[in-house]
Amino acid sequence: MNVPIYNEVVAQGGQPEILFWVGCAGSYDARAQKISRAFAEILTRAGISFAILGEEEKCTGDPARRAGNEFLFQILALQNIETLNLYKVKKIVCTCPHCFNTLRNEYPALGGTYEVLHHSQFLEQLLNDGLIKIHDTSTAPVTYHDSCYLGRINGVYEAPREVIGHLKTEIRELKRSRKNGLCCGAGGAQMFKEDEPGHKRINIERAGEVVASGSNKVVANCPFCITMLEDGIKSLDKQQEIMVLDLTELILENCV
Amino acid sequence: MIQVLMFCLLSFGIFRIAWKGFSKVYFNIMLGRDEHVSGNKGKRIQQMLLFALGQKKMFERPVSGIFHFFIYAAFIFTQIELIEIISDGISGHHRIFAEPLGKFYNFLINFIEILSLLALAATLIFLSRRNIIRLLRFQKPELRGWPSMDANLILLGEILLIIAIFTMNSADQQLQILEPNHYPSTGRLYLSGLVTDHLNSFPKDYLVFMERAGWWIHVLVIYGFIIYLPYSKHLHIFLAFPNSYFSRIEPRGSMSNIPEIENEVRGMFGLATQEIISPRDSFGASDVTELSWRQLLEAYSCTECGRCTSVCPANLTGKKLSPRAVMMSIRDRAEELGEFRREHKDNNAQDGKNLFDYISREEIYACTSCNACVEACPVLINPLIPILEMRRSDILMNSKGPSDWLPMFNSLENNQSVWSMSEARDAWKNH
Ligand code: SF4
Ligand code: SF4
Numbered sequence: 001m002n003v004p005i006y007n008e009v010v011a012q013g014g015q016p017e018i019l020f021w022v023g024c025a026g027s028y029d030a031r032a033q034k035i036s037r038a039f040a041e042i043l044t045r046a047g048i049s050f051a052i053l054g055e056e057e058k059c060t061g062d063p064a065r066r067a068g069n070e071f072l073f074q075i076l077a078l079q080n081i082e083t084l085n086l087y088k089v090k091k092i093v094c095t096c097p098h099c100f101n102t103l104r105n106e107y108p109a110l111g112g113t114y115e116v117l118h119h120s121q122f123l124e125q126l127l128n129d130g131l132i133k134i135h136d137t138s139t140a141p142v143t144y145h146d147s148c149y150l151g152r153i154n155g156v157y158e159a160p161r162e163v164i165g166h167l168k169t170e171i172r173e174l175k176r177s178r179k180n181g182l183c184c185g186a187g188g189a190q191m192f193k194e195d196e197p198g199h200k201r202i203n204i205e206r207a208g209e210v211v212a213s214g215s216n217k218v219v220a221n222c223p224f225c226i227t228m229l230e231d232g233i234k235s236l237d238k239q240q241e242i243m244v245l246d247l248t249e250l251i252l253e254n255c256v
Numbered sequence: 257m258i259q260v261l262m263f264c265l266l267s268f269g270i271f272r273i274a275w276k277g278f279s280k281v282y283f284n285i286m287l288g289r290d291e292h293v294s295g296n297k298g299k300r301i302q303q304m305l306l307f308a309l310g311q312k313k314m315f316e317r318p319v320s321g322i323f324h325f326f327i328y329a330a331f332i333f334t335q336i337e338l339i340e341i342i343s344d345g346i347s348g349h350h351r352i353f354a355e356p357l358g359k360f361y362n363f364l365i366n367f368i369e370i371l372s373l374l375a376l377a378a379t380l381i382f383l384s385r386r387n388i389i390r391l392l393r394f395q396k397p398e399l400r401g402w403p404s405m406d407a408n409l410i411l412l413g414e415i416l417l418i419i420a421i422f423t424m425n426s427a428d429q430q431l432q433i434l435e436p437n438h439y440p441s442t443g444r445l446y447l448s449g450l451v452t453d454h455l456n457s458f459p460k461d462y463l464v465f466m467e468r469a470g471w472w473i474h475v476l477v478i479y480g481f482i483i484y485l486p487y488s489k490h491l492h493i494f495l496a497f498p499n500s501y502f503s504r505i506e507p508r509g510s511m512s513n514i515p516e517i518e519n520e521v522r523g524m525f526g527l528a529t530q531e532i533i534s535p536r537d538s539f540g541a542s543d544v545t546e547l548s549w550r551q552l553l554e555a556y557s558c559t560e561c562g563r564c565t566s567v568c569p570a571n572l573t574g575k576k577l578s579p580r581a582v583m584m585s586i587r588d589r590a591e592e593l594g595e596f597r598r599e600h601k602d603n604n605a606q607d608g609k610n611l612f613d614y615i616s617r618e619e620i621y622a623c624t625s626c627n628a629c630v631e632a633c634p635v636l637i638n639p640l641i642p643i644l645e646m647r648r649s650d651i652l653m654n655s656k657g658p659s660d661w662l663p664m665f666n667s668l669e670n671n672q673s674v675w676s677m678s679e680a681r682d683a684w685k686n687h
Binding site: 001002003005022024025026027028029033036037040052054055057058059061063064065066067068069070071072074075076078079082101102104105106109110148149152153154179182183185186187188189190192193194195196197198199200201202205 | 518573574664679684
């Protein structure tokens with residue numbers, strides 16, 4: 001598909017309104033790549049002027065910093081800030097809440113201040129502005145999973161629910177939701193290591209709640225949560241019944 | 257006269273001991289690194305009023321919230337009685353406020369009695385929660401031994417105090433009838449009055465003894481509490497206030513910057529560096545001296561309630577990490593190092609131990625940085641900061657840490673991505 005690259009647009013004298021920050025998962029993880037394509041598709045359909053950094057985008061440094069490797073974090077963050085400032089980027093939309101958090105809350109201290117949105121917030125705007133429309137056939141109930149980095153850490157609980165609310169469907173809440181939401185187990189760079197000894201994996205605990213919610217679609221807003229939930233649901237042998245979707249995919253599925 | 261003398265001597269002794277205990281706590285908190293907290297006074301005061309005074313977060317769990325509130329309210333209002341007791345003790349008067357306050361005094365004491373009864377109910381429920389129902393969050397390994405004893409002791413002290421108040425007030429009312437000149441009228445006290453109704457056959461000496469015993473037990477329990485506080489989790493009754501005032505107001509998702517490292521990297525890239533006023537030569541925290549005084553204040557403010565641990569995903573799934581244990585260990589280590597430095601009269605003395613002797617790597621590396629503990633803490637403690645600071649120390653200073661992370665670190669260094677992939681970063685659009 002055709003996704004504009006920032007430096008190419010700039011070279012032709014353009015200035016994209018939105019930078020779509022894809023992130024490592026969105027760029028390289030096979031499952032998350034689908035989310036990137038779905039989001040780019042929605043942006044295109046809505047007629048938004050956007051671009052990605054492509055090869056100039058580097059990991060935001062979130063996992064390095066949470067793992068304690070500040071040196072590596074600074075290397076990545078300062079390079080990204082150089083790029084973003086060079087292009088005079090004003091507004092960034094992320095499909096990953098970890099990228100969103102770091103860009104929004106950690107880059108300002110290093111000289112990188114932008115308007116940063118998570119894609120759930122941007123989708124909410126697009127739907128409210130009528131730039132994308134949902135067909136009005138009713139669909140089966142969906143369960144929503146709050147990610148820690150969007151929810152508890154950045155206080156964004158309503159935007160994703162508003163987005164789902166545009167569908168003719170019932171939102172099922174998990175036993176632990178909003179500020180009490182249970183982590184999927186991936187944050188703090190856990191994604192990249194084995195668990196410490198325990199009696200259960202965190203994602204299996206969360207997947208159990210998903211199963212208990214009784215719907216066969218669970219919607220998340222983070223590529224790492226999606227991997228974790230899919231694994232958890234597979235461990236419970238429910239992968240035939242329950243589908244894990246990103247918010248973007250749910251919207252694209254139901255777009256007119 | 258003898259009583260006045262005894263009381264004054266006792267009070268003097270108690271306050272001396274208490275002063276020593278509290279000074280030690282202050283010394284231990286100040287073992288922490290300097291951190292300048294400035295600005296946003298309005299927001300900080302609001303935070304303190306809402307969370308410390310108003311106990312907002314306690315009500316997230318309504319049952320324990322309400323019962324805790326009874327104890328809290330009874331505690332606050334009994335202070336008025338305490339002021340009277342101390343004034344009486346020093347001046348040799350009896351119920352010095354009764355006459356000047358008149359009807360209002362009657363209202364006040366009745367109010368305190370009602371609160372005390374509610375607090376008694378709460379105390380019994382709290383005791384049974386710990387010892388009979390055995391609520392999960394009170395059965396974790398970090399509470400074994402002294403910490404559960406600490407909790408139970410205070411609850412028992414509370415019961416003793418309430419019994420003393422009722423004994424004192426009920427005997428006093430009977431004495432008011434027998435000797436109105438000596439015992440100023442309090443007006444009818446409805447709760448203790450119920451007991452008084454059964455005391456009319458008691459001899460006067462016996463009533464005087466009851467009244468005095470109640471009074472002295474009251475004094476002794478309170479004084480005991482004051483010297484005991486610096487060694488107990490109950491320090492939170494005071495420290496919750498400064499702690500919520502100084503609690504972090506920066507966004508939860510931002511980790512503190514390390515300007516020395518930022519500068520080094522800026523230098524590498526030929527970018528302008530920033531001036532650092534007091535540069536540090538170690539990063540992260542391997543000991544309490546490398547945590548900020550704010551984190552040590554948090555450790556001393558911890559109520560050991562375990563709300564953090566009860567929502568921690570790592571702990572819920574059987575990992576060793578418990579955010580409460582992290583805070584308790586920080587306090588224990590501060591106690592140890594503080595004692596050592598005072599003994600050696602040297603504010604820089606090292607005892608060869610550090611925080612890693614208290615908090616294991618298995619614990620700090622199990623954290624998902626989910627912030628559930630931060631959200632749960634009723635006194636606005638942030639257990640995640642010390643966890644991440646310990647990771648920083650382990651990785652940056654010791655080059656340790658989980659070996660699983662090495663491929664990620666290498667890949668970030670060489671490919672600027674968490675995974676090493678042969679394809680281009682934007683290849684996804686063509687799949
Ligand atoms: S941030 Fe870490 S310690 Fe706190 S609840 Fe989450 S996993 Fe547990
Ligand atoms: S850190 Fe907070 S929530 Fe955890 S035990 Fe201490 S007071 Fe309770």
